[in-house]
Amino acid sequence: MVANIRDVARIAGVSVTTVSRVLNHHPYVQEEKRQAVLAAIEKSGYVKNMNAVNLSTGQTGMIGVVLPFTDHPYFAALLKGLAEEARAHRKKLVLFQTDYQADQEIEALEMLKHKQIDALIFCSRSSEWQVIKPYQSFGPIVMCEEIQEDVSYTFIDQYQVFLNALHYLDQKGYQQIGYCIGRRSGTNSQARERAYRDFLKSRQFPVNESWIFENCYHVQDGERVLEEISVATQRPDALLVTNDQTAAGILIKAQEKGFSVPEDLGVMGFDNHPIAGMLSITTIELPLEEMGRKLFRQSLKQEISKEEVYVKLVERKTV
Amino acid sequence: MVANIRDVARIAGVSVTTVSRVLNHHPYVQEEKRQAVLAAIEKSGYVKNMNAVNLSTGQTGMIGVVLPFTDHPYFAALLKGLAEEARAHRKKLVLFQTDYQADQEIEALEMLKHKQIDALIFCSRSSEWQVIKPYQSFGPIVMCEEIQEDVSYTFIDQYQVFLNALHYLDQKGYQQIGYCIGRRSGTNSQARERAYRDFLKSRQFPVNESWIFENCYHVQDGERVLEEISVATQRPDALLVTNDQTAAGILIKAQEKGFSVPEDLGVMGFDNHPIAGMLSITTIELPLEEMGRKLFRQSLKQEISKEEVYVKLVERKTV
Numbered sequence: 001m002v003a004n005i006r007d008v009a010r011i012a013g014v015s016v017t018t019v020s021r022v023l024n025h026h027p028y029v030q031e032e033k034r035q036a037v038l039a040a041i042e043k044s045g046y047v048k049n050m051n052a053v054n055l056s057t058g059q060t061g062m063i064g065v066v067l068p069f070t071d072h073p074y075f076a077a078l079l080k081g082l083a084e085e086a087r088a089h090r091k092k093l094v095l096f097q098t099d100y101q102a103d104q105e106i107e108a109l110e111m112l113k114h115k116q117i118d119a120l121i122f123c124s125r126s127s128e129w130q131v132i133k134p135y136q137s138f139g140p141i142v143m144c145e146e147i148q149e150d151v152s153y154t155f156i157d158q159y160q161v162f163l164n165a166l167h168y169l170d171q172k173g174y175q176q177i178g179y180c181i182g183r184r185s186g187t188n189s190q191a192r193e194r195a196y197r198d199f200l201k202s203r204q205f206p207v208n209e210s211w212i213f214e215n216c217y218h219v220q221d222g223e224r225v226l227e228e229i230s231v232a233t234q235r236p237d238a239l240l241v242t243n244d245q246t247a248a249g250i251l252i253k254a255q256e257k258g259f260s261v262p263e264d265l266g267v268m269g270f271d272n273h274p275i276a277g278m279l280s281i282t283t284i285e286l287p288l289e290e291m292g293r294k295l296f297r298q299s300l301k302q303e304i305s306k307e308e309v310y311v312k313l314v315e316r317k318t319v
Numbered sequence: 320m321v322a323n324i325r326d327v328a329r330i331a332g333v334s335v336t337t338v339s340r341v342l343n344h345h346p347y348v349q350e351e352k353r354q355a356v357l358a359a360i361e362k363s364g365y366v367k368n369m370n371a372v373n374l375s376t377g378q379t380g381m382i383g384v385v386l387p388f389t390d391h392p393y394f395a396a397l398l399k400g401l402a403e404e405a406r407a408h409r410k411k412l413v414l415f416q417t418d419y420q421a422d423q424e425i426e427a428l429e430m431l432k433h434k435q436i437d438a439l440i441f442c443s444r445s446s447e448w449q450v451i452k453p454y455q456s457f458g459p460i461v462m463c464e465e466i467q468e469d470v471s472y473t474f475i476d477q478y479q480v481f482l483n484a485l486h487y488l489d490q491k492g493y494q495q496i497g498y499c500i501g502r503r504s505g506t507n508s509q510a511r512e513r514a515y516r517d518f519l520k521s522r523q524f525p526v527n528e529s530w531i532f533e534n535c536y537h538v539q540d541g542e543r544v545l546e547e548i549s550v551a552t553q554r555p556d557a558l559l560v561t562n563d564q565t566a567a568g569i570l571i572k573a574q575e576k577g578f579s580v581p582e583d584l585g586v587m588g589f590d591n592h593p594i595a596g597m598l599s600i601t602t603i604e605l606p607l608e609e610m611g612r613k614l615f616r617q618s619l620k621q622e623i624s625k626e627e628v629y630v631k632l633v634e635r636k637t638v
Contacts, residue, residue: 004377017336047432047433047434047457058323060435062381062413069399070389070395070398070399070402071392071395071396071398071399073390076389076390076395077390079389079390080388080389080390080416083389083414083416084416086414086416087416087423090426092413092414092415092430093413093414094381094411094412094413094414095402095405095411095412095413095414096411097399097402097403097405097406104406107409111411113366114366115366116379138366218593219593219596219597245593248597252597274537274538274564275594275597277538278538278567278571278594278598279597
């Protein structure tokens, strides 16, 4: 068992308060007692509890990161940037893998309130902003989305990016465009849906609600989407797919079912993960590691800042 | 600015020690002073610092995780299991992304020593065991490898698994077998190398040092390996590849260079990541999430335990 402050006090024959004063270089300690405490520390092998040190600095050196999954390439790349920047600043990341459960987000916020972490970064969230907002008084909170509130964030202009991608498909001759997304709630997803509806309206293209596919994260989700399309009476002729994993699943199943890509179906991915290169998927590259690094640096500052990052179209063979 | 203990003391007109005593339910506080402190807490909006609570429980609720990268599917899957189990136990993970730098591992160990984390899990390591060992007196340390020491670990019998894979390639008629690995140091890698050398000896197959390919983690590493093979005078006819990403890179480049798989070159992967299914790679599935969950549970216990997990051969089309 490791010696604690009470063991030191017992060995030195002084009170715990006296030991604490010696440890914290308090001036009002008799020299005789100070010597006894120092001898007891040496004898007991006592190691100062860093949590006690934190009481005086008010800092833990730990930054919380809220994210739904760690094993998805999108969040893994974001986490890589966060972790690299944390290391450069000699800080540690505390992970909150939420599976989009709001109670897990509250737990993270409560840890900020109780000073167990110095700041909190939301890579994605389920909670309403009104729930998060009051916690800003306890330390920096940083968001990974564009939000019209007085809070720091790093963002991609999701509306404009989605609109540009739709125009690109349009120029390539597709007229029945659908899209695949993770979830429809969330600031980023709502901006994309607005872009989609505005685009259809401006081009007077048909709106077909069954061409919006939800819960698309993984390869198997893409396989499911293609299965659905293959039995549909009205099929989209192109899909804008918000991650390459799902796009890859669509391609694999398309080959099985005898759909030609890009002739029968145009497929445009997002992220430019290795899989996109391997399967020659036309995709939109997001600078995820750069986003992670920016988010981390924002978490170290009290001042509010807004940072934009920019995407890149990577033209390959699926559109 | 958030009120701290000194603000409370000032408002109540008492010493910081008195406030501390009230917060910690110390018996020797005059009722009058206690009431003044409670009123000051209410007035100031003071929130008790959880780090102070930790001083009495001796626990932080945080478990450290040492891993070289977060964005590789192997470690991402391990991290998923760890994070899920942490959530089930209402604990938090503190991430040490080391890039295999020993100083980062020491930093994690020092945080265990200073009670900033309750336990430490090594998913992989650079440091010698003799460096890690003394820190066991400060809290549970758990390893993800089979090691002949008095420490908890979850392991795969890497020697036997590698030997079985080599015998499988042998049965399929391959006689010039090489392998691809991340690094050659590390307990797991050394066990694999022993299996490889023992296998070659037992079958009296030639030893060709240039058929051992190091630094193989990603798709582009596999592409590099195939480039090297394509210009070699003596080529292996099969490769055992310790991760599917690298195996995928080998396949892509093989197609480009006109090598037939499995005829010219047999390729056997490890992990059974989604990419293996997509490219029909014969592979050995590792139960990584299960390993992560077991590692986490071991970190909560003082007693030493050894847990084995088992792999599964997934036969597809590359051998």
